[in-house]
Amino acid sequence: MIKFTNVFKAFPKGGLALKDVSFHIAKGEFVFLTGHSGAGKSTVLKLIYAEEPATSGEVRVSGFNLAEARRKDIPRLRRRLGIVFQDFRLLEDRTAEENVAFALEVTGARRASIPARVMRVLTQVGLAAKAQAYPRELSGGEQQRVAIARALVNEPTVLLADEPTGNLDERATRGVFQLLRDINASGTAVVMATHDLDLVRQAPYRVIELQEGALMYDSAVDEPRDEAASP
Amino acid sequence: MNLVIREALLAFRRAPLLSALSVTTIAFSLFVVGLFGLVAVNLQQALRDVAERVEIVAYLLPGAPIETITLAQKDIEAFPEVQAASYVSEDQALQRARTELVEFRDVLQELERNPLPASIEVKLKPRFRDVDHVNDVAERLRGFGFVDDVRFGRDWVEKLDRLRQIAAAVGLVVGAAFAAVAIIIIGTTIRMAVLQRSREIAIMRLVGATDGFVRRPFLLQGALKGMLGGLAAVALSYGAYALINRWLIHAAFFSRDQAVAIVGFGMLIGFFGSAASVGRHLRKV
Numbered sequence: 001m002i003k004f005t006n007v008f009k010a011f012p013k014g015g016l017a018l019k020d021v022s023f024h025i026a027k028g029e030f031v032f033l034t035g036h037s038g039a040g041k042s043t044v045l046k047l048i049y050a051e052e053p054a055t056s057g058e059v060r061v062s063g064f065n066l067a068e069a070r071r072k073d074i075p076r077l078r079r080r081l082g083i084v085f086q087d088f089r090l091l092e093d094r095t096a097e098e099n100v101a102f103a104l105e106v107t108g109a110r111r112a113s114i115p116a117r118v119m120r121v122l123t124q125v126g127l128a129a130k131a132q133a134y135p136r137e138l139s140g141g142e143q144q145r146v147a148i149a150r151a152l153v154n155e156p157t158v159l160l161a162d163e164p165t166g167n168l169d170e171r172a173t174r175g176v177f178q179l180l181r182d183i184n185a186s187g188t189a190v191v192m193a194t195h196d197l198d199l200v201r202q203a204p205y206r207v208i209e210l211q212e213g214a215l216m217y218d219s220a221v222d223e224p225r226d227e228a229a230s231p
Numbered sequence: 232m233n234l235v236i237r238e239a240l241l242a243f244r245r246a247p248l249l250s251a252l253s254v255t256t257i258a259f260s261l262f263v264v265g266l267f268g269l270v271a272v273n274l275q276q277a278l279r280d281v282a283e284r285v286e287i288v289a290y291l292l293p294g295a296p297i298e299t300i301t302l303a304q305k306d307i308e309a310f311p312e313v314q315a316a317s318y319v320s321e322d323q324a325l326q327r328a329r330t331e332l333v334e335f336r337d338v339l340q341e342l343e344r345n346p347l348p349a350s351i352e353v354k355l356k357p358r359f360r361d362v363d364h365v366n367d368v369a370e371r372l373r374g375f376g377f378v379d380d381v382r383f384g385r386d387w388v389e390k391l392d393r394l395r396q397i398a399a400a401v402g403l404v405v406g407a408a409f410a411a412v413a414i415i416i417i418g419t420t421i422r423m424a425v426l427q428r429s430r431e432i433a434i435m436r437l438v439g440a441t442d443g444f445v446r447r448p449f450l451l452q453g454a455l456k457g458m459l460g461g462l463a464a465v466a467l468s469y470g471a472y473a474l475i476n477r478w479l480i481h482a483a484f485f486s487r488d489q490a491v492a493i494v495g496f497g498m499l500i501g502f503f504g505s506a507a508s509v510g511r512h513l514r515k516v
Contacts, residue, residue: 049437072441079439089434093245105234106440150438 001027001157001189002048007057009043009213017043019214021057025191027157030184032200033193035210041193044210045160048191049081050074062157079107082151082159082188086166088143090135096122096146097131103150121149125179141172148179152188159183161192165199173199238448239455242428249427250456253420257460258467260413261497265468267409268485268493271402276483278395282360285391287353287369287383293321295349295377303375304351312359312368321349348379362392414500417460421453421504425512432512442513449505457501461494468493 002025009018018040025031033041046052047059050066059066062080064073090099100118109117122128125145135143144164151159161180165173177199184190194200200207209217243250291300300318307316319327324347329339353372355364365388369381425432435445465485472484485493 075436075439075441075444077439078437083437089430089437091431091434102435103438106435106438106444108444111233154439 001025001062002191003058003060004044004047005058005060007047007059008055009040009047009052010055016213018047018054018210019212021210021213021215023208023215023218023220025158025189028184028187028189030181030190030203030205031192032205032207033191033210034195034197034200034207035216036195038212039210040213041195041210042162043213045083045162045191045193048158048160049083050077075107079154080157082148082154082156084144084147084151084159084161084164086163088135088140088147088167090143090146090150092135095132095134096127096138096149099135099146100150100153103153107154117153118149121153122146124152125149139172140168141175144168144172144176145179148176148183152183156188158189158191161190163193163195165194165196177202235447235451239451242424242448242452243455246424246427249424253417253424253456254459254463256420257417257457257497257501258463260416261461261464261493262467262471264406264409264413264496265464265485265493266471267406268489269468269472269482271398271406272485272489273482274398274402278391278398279357281391282357285355285360285365285383285388287355287365287372287381289351289353289372289375289378290348290380290382291350292377292379293348299377300349300351303377307351307353307372310368310371312355312364313353314356315354317352319350319352321345321347324349351378360388360391361395362388410496414504417457417497417500418504418507421456421501422508424452424456425449425505425508429512432509445513446506446509449509450502453501453503453505454498455501457497457499457504458494459497460501461497464497465490465493 002023004021004023007018007021008016011017021040021044033044035041043052047054047066048061050061050064050069054067061077064077066077069077091102094102097118100121101114104114104117119128119131122131125148127142127145127149130138130142133142135146138146144167148159148164159180164180165176168176173196180190180192181203207217207219208215304316304318307313322345325339325342325345328347329336332339351372353368355368359365359368362385365383366385369383372378372381432445469484472482475482
């Protein structure tokens with residue numbers, strides 16, 4: 001469903017952000033994307049949601065060959081993806097409910113169907129009671145749940161999460177991670193970039209590790225490593 | 232479409248200060264254009280009033296038979312340039328002289344013989360009141376056998392022509408300059424509104440909004456702001472006009488069409504300014 005084949009990505013000012021990266025993520029998988037800051041985790045995600053094009057190599061996402069995709073195809077691709085960020089990226093002047101509804105409205109969903117779909121995902125992330133709250137009235141963990149609800153409301157096949165717990169305390173981190181696991185359990189693939197290795201060790205999921213733009217380790221392909229060897 | 236309208240209106244509610252600021256900026260930019268327009272309109276009106284007095288007088292030879300003159304008068308009235316041609320007999324000319332030239336009343340009273348010739352006074356239609364057409368008509372009048380002389384104040388008509396040309400040139404240049412300044416200021420204001428919402432635009436695109444979807448509320452909003460600014464500018468111009476009218480000189484205001492044109496100009500700048508700003512922004516993200 002997501003397939004990188006010999007992908008290179010050059011920085012605009014020279015140097016490589018990604019060097020010959022290849023992997024394949026299947027439907028319904030949960031994958032950790034790990035590595036130090038600047039290792040290329042965010043770049044991989046940006047290539048997946050077509051924020052940036054690969055310099056060379058092939059990126060295929062949900063049936064789209066992104067090298068061939070035109071600008072007008074990108075919205076259709078993004079509607080099949082859910083994207084969550086470290087900084088939540090909610091619209092401050094809209095309530096939780098409106099933030100989620102917004103993602104449906106922009107895709108031209110049927111007006112009448114919107115409130116029910118919004119409440120369903122807000123319930124799923126455990127925030128039904130705070131539907132009317134503005135982002136500033138919510139804790140970090142709650143804001144991230146709203147962001148996740150917004151990512152889910154279009155029923156994506158993949159949820160991309162870029163350091164989703166990076167701004168959260170430990171308790172909120174556990175809650176959000178559990179939510180992502182639940183989402184995965186119901187069939188949605190999750191690609192989660194993180195440098196929180198405690199989180200990675202907690203769950204038996206596939207790990208793809210990047211180092212300076214190169215793929216160092218993929219637990220689906222390589223030998224399992226012992227704890228001591230992992231970064 | 233509902234959604235587009237709602238989003239466009241929401242922007243006014245969400246950023247009332249910035250929206251008010253843009254409308255005000257647009258209003259004042261257009262107000263300057265409007266003031267200049269008022270000057271132009273009044274100048275034109277004044278020139279038209281002056282041009283009213285452009286008249287060609289054909290003095291007739293004494294003794295021309297009245298039937299011939301009446302026929303000729305009909306002919307002259309049929310000239311495409313001519314608005315009206317009226318016959319003034321010798322007696323009428325004297326009568327007029329007596330009432331108009333009061334200082335000479337005594338002289339005129341004591342005349343034994345009327346020295347004034349009969350004449351045909353020709354008034355041209357407004358758009359033919361320039362030196363070329365006047366000359367042309369005068370020339371044709373000279374062609375009539377019973378016409379002795381034709382007068383029309385050549386110098387005066389030529390000066391009027393120059394004045395008109397100057398007014399038109401200055402109007403065009405200054406008007407274009409003011410309009411350009413208005414376009415730049417309004418464009419910048421609208422660009423600010425777009426930049427202020429760049430985060431929102433980025434989020435819209437992330438959740439799968441098409442470029443058209445992102446663009447449409449901005450276009451509508453830009454057109455609305457331009458329209459409101461234009462209406463305010465017309466109101467301000469009216470205020471200025473009322474003051475001038477009351478305290479300075481009797482002036483004319485815009486016709487309905489001209490007022491509508493100002494509002495339309497505002498709408499167009501708002502619309503295309505938004506299109507350019509959002510387009511540029513979208514190409515970058």
